[in-house]
Amino acid sequence: MIKSNDSAIGELNDIVGFHIRLAHGAVYRHFAETFANLELTQKQVSVLWLVGENPAISQIELGQRLRMDRATTMTIVNRLQDRDYLRRERSETDGRKQALYLTDVGADALAKAKLAIHEHEEWLKSRFTSEEIEKLVEMLARIHD
Structure with a gap:
Protein backbone atom coordinates (compact mmCIF):
# COMPACT_ATOMS: atom_id res chain seq x y z
CA MET A 1 0.00 0.00 0.00
CA ASN A 37 5.63 37.43 -13.99
CA LEU A 38 7.77 36.05 -16.83
CA GLU A 39 4.81 35.12 -19.04
CA LEU A 40 6.56 31.98 -20.29
CA THR A 41 5.37 28.39 -20.40
CA GLN A 42 7.47 25.35 -19.49
CA LYS A 43 7.82 24.44 -23.15
CA GLN A 44 8.86 27.98 -24.11
CA VAL A 45 11.52 27.99 -21.40
CA SER A 46 12.76 24.59 -22.59
CA VAL A 47 13.03 25.92 -26.15
CA LEU A 48 14.92 29.03 -25.04
CA TRP A 49 17.24 26.96 -22.89
CA LEU A 50 18.04 24.43 -25.62
CA VAL A 51 18.59 27.14 -28.25
CA GLY A 52 20.79 29.05 -25.80
CA GLU A 53 22.93 25.95 -25.24
CA ASN A 54 22.91 24.99 -28.94
CA PRO A 55 23.07 28.09 -31.15
CA ALA A 56 22.11 27.28 -34.76
CA ILE A 57 20.06 24.24 -33.74
CA SER A 58 17.46 23.42 -36.38
CA GLN A 59 13.78 23.61 -35.58
CA ILE A 60 13.44 19.91 -36.45
CA GLU A 61 16.24 18.86 -34.10
CA LEU A 62 14.85 21.11 -31.37
CA GLY A 63 11.46 19.39 -31.59
CA GLN A 64 13.06 15.94 -31.58
CA ARG A 65 15.17 16.66 -28.51
CA LEU A 66 12.17 18.04 -26.61
CA ARG A 67 9.88 15.26 -27.90
CA MET A 68 7.43 17.70 -29.46
CA ASP A 69 5.66 17.29 -32.79
CA ARG A 70 6.48 19.63 -35.66
CA ALA A 71 3.31 21.72 -35.33
CA THR A 72 3.87 22.36 -31.61
CA THR A 73 7.53 23.20 -32.18
CA MET A 74 6.67 25.61 -34.98
CA THR A 75 3.97 27.31 -32.90
CA ILE A 76 6.31 27.82 -29.95
CA VAL A 77 9.18 29.06 -32.13
CA ASN A 78 6.82 31.46 -33.94
CA ARG A 79 5.55 32.89 -30.64
CA LEU A 80 9.05 33.32 -29.29
CA GLN A 81 10.15 34.95 -32.54
CA ASP A 82 7.13 37.29 -32.41
CA ARG A 83 8.28 38.35 -28.93
CA ASP A 84 11.82 38.92 -30.28
CA TYR A 85 13.25 36.10 -28.11
CA LEU A 86 14.44 34.00 -31.07
CA ARG A 87 15.58 34.62 -34.60
CA ARG A 88 15.74 32.27 -37.56
CA GLU A 89 18.56 32.23 -40.08
CA ARG A 90 19.27 29.93 -42.99
CA SER A 91 21.52 27.12 -41.80
CA GLU A 92 25.14 27.44 -42.91
CA THR A 93 25.45 23.65 -43.16
CA ASP A 94 22.08 22.84 -44.79
CA GLY A 95 20.30 25.54 -46.78
CA ARG A 96 16.98 23.69 -46.42
CA LYS A 97 16.96 24.17 -42.65
CA GLN A 98 16.41 27.17 -40.43
CA ALA A 99 18.96 27.73 -37.66
CA LEU A 100 17.65 29.17 -34.40
CA TYR A 101 19.43 31.73 -32.21
CA LEU A 102 18.55 33.63 -29.05
CA THR A 103 18.25 37.37 -29.39
CA ASP A 104 19.55 39.65 -26.64
CA VAL A 105 15.97 39.96 -25.37
CA GLY A 106 15.66 36.16 -25.44
CA ALA A 107 18.93 35.72 -23.56
CA ASP A 108 17.67 38.14 -20.89
CA ALA A 109 14.35 36.26 -20.63
CA LEU A 110 16.24 32.96 -20.34
CA ALA A 111 18.45 34.35 -17.57
CA LYS A 112 15.35 35.40 -15.62
CA ALA A 113 13.73 32.04 -16.31
CA LYS A 114 16.80 30.21 -15.00
CA LEU A 115 16.57 32.16 -11.74
CA ALA A 116 12.90 31.21 -11.44
CA ILE A 117 13.72 27.57 -12.23
CA HIS A 118 16.37 27.60 -9.53
CA GLU A 119 13.76 28.84 -7.04
CA HIS A 120 11.27 26.22 -8.25
CA GLU A 121 13.87 23.42 -8.05
CA GLU A 122 14.86 24.45 -4.51
CA TRP A 123 11.20 24.22 -3.47
CA LEU A 124 10.85 20.80 -5.08
CA LYS A 125 14.15 19.35 -3.90
CA SER A 126 13.56 20.53 -0.33
CA ARG A 127 11.14 17.63 0.03
CA PHE A 128 13.82 14.97 -0.57
CA THR A 129 17.34 13.97 0.41
CA SER A 130 20.06 14.01 -2.25
CA GLU A 131 19.87 10.24 -2.51
CA GLU A 132 16.08 10.34 -2.88
CA ILE A 133 16.33 12.93 -5.65
CA GLU A 134 18.78 10.78 -7.58
CA LYS A 135 16.57 7.72 -7.18
CA LEU A 136 13.40 9.67 -8.04
CA VAL A 137 14.91 10.99 -11.27
CA GLU A 138 16.07 7.47 -12.15
CA MET A 139 12.61 6.01 -11.48
CA LEU A 140 10.76 8.75 -13.41
CA ALA A 141 13.11 8.22 -16.36
CA ARG A 142 11.89 4.62 -16.52
CA ILE A 143 8.42 5.96 -17.23
CA HIS A 144 9.28 8.63 -19.80
CA ASP A 145 12.20 6.93 -21.62
Whole structure:
Protein backbone atom coordinates (compact mmCIF):
# COMPACT_ATOMS: atom_id res chain seq x y z
CA MET A 1 0.00 0.00 0.00
CA ILE A 2 1.20 3.50 -0.85
CA LYS A 3 1.46 5.95 2.02
CA SER A 4 -0.66 9.08 1.67
CA ASN A 5 -1.76 11.87 3.96
CA ASP A 6 -5.34 11.52 2.73
CA SER A 7 -7.07 8.33 3.88
CA ALA A 8 -10.37 9.61 2.46
CA ILE A 9 -9.44 8.56 -1.09
CA GLY A 10 -9.95 4.84 -0.44
CA GLU A 11 -8.67 2.48 -3.12
CA LEU A 12 -7.32 5.40 -5.14
CA ASN A 13 -4.55 5.47 -2.55
CA ASP A 14 -3.15 2.29 -4.18
CA ILE A 15 -3.08 3.73 -7.73
CA VAL A 16 0.45 4.86 -8.63
CA GLY A 17 -0.79 6.91 -11.59
CA PHE A 18 -3.12 8.82 -9.27
CA HIS A 19 -0.18 9.88 -7.07
CA ILE A 20 1.87 10.83 -10.14
CA ARG A 21 -1.03 13.01 -11.32
CA LEU A 22 -1.31 14.69 -7.91
CA ALA A 23 2.44 15.28 -7.78
CA HIS A 24 2.45 16.66 -11.32
CA GLY A 25 -0.39 19.02 -10.41
CA ALA A 26 1.46 20.33 -7.35
CA VAL A 27 4.70 20.82 -9.31
CA TYR A 28 2.89 22.49 -12.19
CA ARG A 29 1.00 24.89 -9.88
CA HIS A 30 4.22 25.94 -8.16
CA PHE A 31 5.94 26.37 -11.52
CA ALA A 32 3.07 28.53 -12.80
CA GLU A 33 3.18 30.70 -9.66
CA THR A 34 6.97 31.05 -9.91
CA PHE A 35 6.79 31.99 -13.60
CA ALA A 36 3.69 34.20 -13.49
CA ASN A 37 5.63 37.43 -13.99
CA LEU A 38 7.77 36.05 -16.83
CA GLU A 39 4.81 35.12 -19.04
CA LEU A 40 6.56 31.98 -20.29
CA THR A 41 5.37 28.39 -20.40
CA GLN A 42 7.47 25.35 -19.49
CA LYS A 43 7.82 24.44 -23.15
CA GLN A 44 8.86 27.98 -24.11
CA VAL A 45 11.52 27.99 -21.40
CA SER A 46 12.76 24.59 -22.59
CA VAL A 47 13.03 25.92 -26.15
CA LEU A 48 14.92 29.03 -25.04
CA TRP A 49 17.24 26.96 -22.89
CA LEU A 50 18.04 24.43 -25.62
CA VAL A 51 18.59 27.14 -28.25
CA GLY A 52 20.79 29.05 -25.80
CA GLU A 53 22.93 25.95 -25.24
CA ASN A 54 22.91 24.99 -28.94
CA PRO A 55 23.07 28.09 -31.15
CA ALA A 56 22.11 27.28 -34.76
CA ILE A 57 20.06 24.24 -33.74
CA SER A 58 17.46 23.42 -36.38
CA GLN A 59 13.78 23.61 -35.58
CA ILE A 60 13.44 19.91 -36.45
CA GLU A 61 16.24 18.86 -34.10
CA LEU A 62 14.85 21.11 -31.37
CA GLY A 63 11.46 19.39 -31.59
CA GLN A 64 13.06 15.94 -31.58
CA ARG A 65 15.17 16.66 -28.51
CA LEU A 66 12.17 18.04 -26.61
CA ARG A 67 9.88 15.26 -27.90
CA MET A 68 7.43 17.70 -29.46
CA ASP A 69 5.66 17.29 -32.79
CA ARG A 70 6.48 19.63 -35.66
CA ALA A 71 3.31 21.72 -35.33
CA THR A 72 3.87 22.36 -31.61
CA THR A 73 7.53 23.20 -32.18
CA MET A 74 6.67 25.61 -34.98
CA THR A 75 3.97 27.31 -32.90
CA ILE A 76 6.31 27.82 -29.95
CA VAL A 77 9.18 29.06 -32.13
CA ASN A 78 6.82 31.46 -33.94
CA ARG A 79 5.55 32.89 -30.64
CA LEU A 80 9.05 33.32 -29.29
CA GLN A 81 10.15 34.95 -32.54
CA ASP A 82 7.13 37.29 -32.41
CA ARG A 83 8.28 38.35 -28.93
CA ASP A 84 11.82 38.92 -30.28
CA TYR A 85 13.25 36.10 -28.11
CA LEU A 86 14.44 34.00 -31.07
CA ARG A 87 15.58 34.62 -34.60
CA ARG A 88 15.74 32.27 -37.56
CA GLU A 89 18.56 32.23 -40.08
CA ARG A 90 19.27 29.93 -42.99
CA SER A 91 21.52 27.12 -41.80
CA GLU A 92 25.14 27.44 -42.91
CA THR A 93 25.45 23.65 -43.16
CA ASP A 94 22.08 22.84 -44.79
CA GLY A 95 20.30 25.54 -46.78
CA ARG A 96 16.98 23.69 -46.42
CA LYS A 97 16.96 24.17 -42.65
CA GLN A 98 16.41 27.17 -40.43
CA ALA A 99 18.96 27.73 -37.66
CA LEU A 100 17.65 29.17 -34.40
CA TYR A 101 19.43 31.73 -32.21
CA LEU A 102 18.55 33.63 -29.05
CA THR A 103 18.25 37.37 -29.39
CA ASP A 104 19.55 39.65 -26.64
CA VAL A 105 15.97 39.96 -25.37
CA GLY A 106 15.66 36.16 -25.44
CA ALA A 107 18.93 35.72 -23.56
CA ASP A 108 17.67 38.14 -20.89
CA ALA A 109 14.35 36.26 -20.63
CA LEU A 110 16.24 32.96 -20.34
CA ALA A 111 18.45 34.35 -17.57
CA LYS A 112 15.35 35.40 -15.62
CA ALA A 113 13.73 32.04 -16.31
CA LYS A 114 16.80 30.21 -15.00
CA LEU A 115 16.57 32.16 -11.74
CA ALA A 116 12.90 31.21 -11.44
CA ILE A 117 13.72 27.57 -12.23
CA HIS A 118 16.37 27.60 -9.53
CA GLU A 119 13.76 28.84 -7.04
CA HIS A 120 11.27 26.22 -8.25
CA GLU A 121 13.87 23.42 -8.05
CA GLU A 122 14.86 24.45 -4.51
CA TRP A 123 11.20 24.22 -3.47
CA LEU A 124 10.85 20.80 -5.08
CA LYS A 125 14.15 19.35 -3.90
CA SER A 126 13.56 20.53 -0.33
CA ARG A 127 11.14 17.63 0.03
CA PHE A 128 13.82 14.97 -0.57
CA THR A 129 17.34 13.97 0.41
CA SER A 130 20.06 14.01 -2.25
CA GLU A 131 19.87 10.24 -2.51
CA GLU A 132 16.08 10.34 -2.88
CA ILE A 133 16.33 12.93 -5.65
CA GLU A 134 18.78 10.78 -7.58
CA LYS A 135 16.57 7.72 -7.18
CA LEU A 136 13.40 9.67 -8.04
CA VAL A 137 14.91 10.99 -11.27
CA GLU A 138 16.07 7.47 -12.15
CA MET A 139 12.61 6.01 -11.48
CA LEU A 140 10.76 8.75 -13.41
CA ALA A 141 13.11 8.22 -16.36
CA ARG A 142 11.89 4.62 -16.52
CA ILE A 143 8.42 5.96 -17.23
CA HIS A 144 9.28 8.63 -19.80
CA ASP A 145 12.20 6.93 -21.62
